[in-house]
Amino acid sequence: xxxxxxxxxxxxxxxxxxxxxxxxxxxxxxxxxxxxxxxxxxxxxxxxxxxxxxxxxxxxxxxxxxxxxxxxxxxxxxxxxxxxxxxxxxxxxxxxxxxxxxxxxxx
Amino acid sequence: xxxxxxxxxxxxxxxxxxxxxxxxxxxxxxxxxxxxxxxxxxxxxxxxxxxxxxxxxxxxxxxxxxxxxxxxxxxxxxxxxxxxxxxxxxxxxxxxxxxxxxxxxxx
DNA sequence: TTAATATGCAACTATATGGTTGCAAATATA
DNA sequence: TATATTTGCAACCATATAGTTGCATATTAA
Numbered sequence: 320x321x322x323x324x325x326x327x328x329x330x331x332x333x334x335x336x337x338x339x340x341x342x343x344x345x346x347x348x349x350x351x352x353x354x355x356x357x358x359x360x361x362x363x364x365x366x367x368x369x370x371x372x373x374x375x376x377x378x379x380x381x382x383x384x385x386x387x388x389x390x391x392x393x394x395x396x397x398x399x400x401x402x403x404x405x406x407x408x409x410x411x412x413x414x415x416x417x418x419x420x421x422x423x424x425x426x
Numbered sequence: 427x428x429x430x431x432x433x434x435x436x437x438x439x440x441x442x443x444x445x446x447x448x449x450x451x452x453x454x455x456x457x458x459x460x461x462x463x464x465x466x467x468x469x470x471x472x473x474x475x476x477x478x479x480x481x482x483x484x485x486x487x488x489x490x491x492x493x494x495x496x497x498x499x500x501x502x503x504x505x506x507x508x509x510x511x512x513x514x515x516x517x518x519x520x521x522x523x524x525x526x527x528x529x530x531x532x533x
Numbered sequence: 534t535t536a537a538t539a540t541g542c543a544a545c546t547a548t549a550t551g552g553t554t555g556c557a558a559a560t561a562t563a
Numbered sequence: 564t565a566t567a568t569t570t571g572c573a574a575c576c577a578t579a580t581a582g583t584t585g586c587a588t589a590t591t592a593a
Contacts (some may be wrong), residue, residue, distance in 0.1 A: 325441055332435035344517055353539060365582050386539050386590040394518035401511050404504055410451055411501035460569060472552055493560040493569045538591075549580070562567070
């Protein structure tokens with residue numbers, strides 16, 4: 320399949336998935352799927368698909384209990400995104416650097 | 427269209443685009459499209475499409491000079507991703523918190 | 534036992550995505 | 564001027580994505 324970081328980035332690249340993930344994080348409690356999907360306009364099945372994507376990225380975990388499936392957030396995979404970002408940190412402040420590069424073009 | 431942060435996340439969610447962006451960052455010099463595409467296996471047009479996506483996200487800027495178009499990286503939009511991540515920072519360390527949540531399920 | 538609830542699976546649709554190729558136009562070079 | 568180079572545009576293709584609906588199944592509650 321895909322790279323781990325690619326899975327995580329694709330997972331959080333969708334606004335609805337970011338909302339679902341956020342809801343689970345701030346809830347700080349495991350929630351069954353129906354309860355989660357009740358907070359969104361899209362169908363339960365739509366939410367379920369997003370949950371699977373989040374699960375594949377490791378951003379949530381699901382645990383069955385009776386007929387219900389409890390989902391809870393796990394922010395740990397975001398560490399890797401943070402690490403990826405860290406390399407570029409030194410570049411996003413010096414806009415002057417970019418400007419310099421721009422001015423460095425052959426004329 | 428889309429949210430700014432969504433555009434940025436979608437842009438970096440593709441491995442080829444991350445490579446292109448990285449190449450431009452470390453080059454720390456503006457490069458014409460043909461020169462960039464020479465570093466990748468996919469066609470020039472394929473690269474051009476990725477460059478447009480990166481440009482829409484603000485991760486590169488393009489400047490025409492004669493028949494050439496010079497591209498250079500701009501890491502600034504990554505700040506917003508960093509800011510989004512920052513909120514979750516406090517959650518990704520305490521795996522115990524997640525475990526607690528897990529154990530908090532009704533029985 | 535019967536009814537309600539929570540879920541998964543499958544099929545389907547529309548659109549986005551990552552890639553290709555062919556061709557035309559603009560610019561630079563011989 | 565004739566030729567080579569850099570690029571954009573457009574059409575096309577295969578697959579992925581975000582969403583839907585219908586139905587079957589398992590579990591819980593009346």
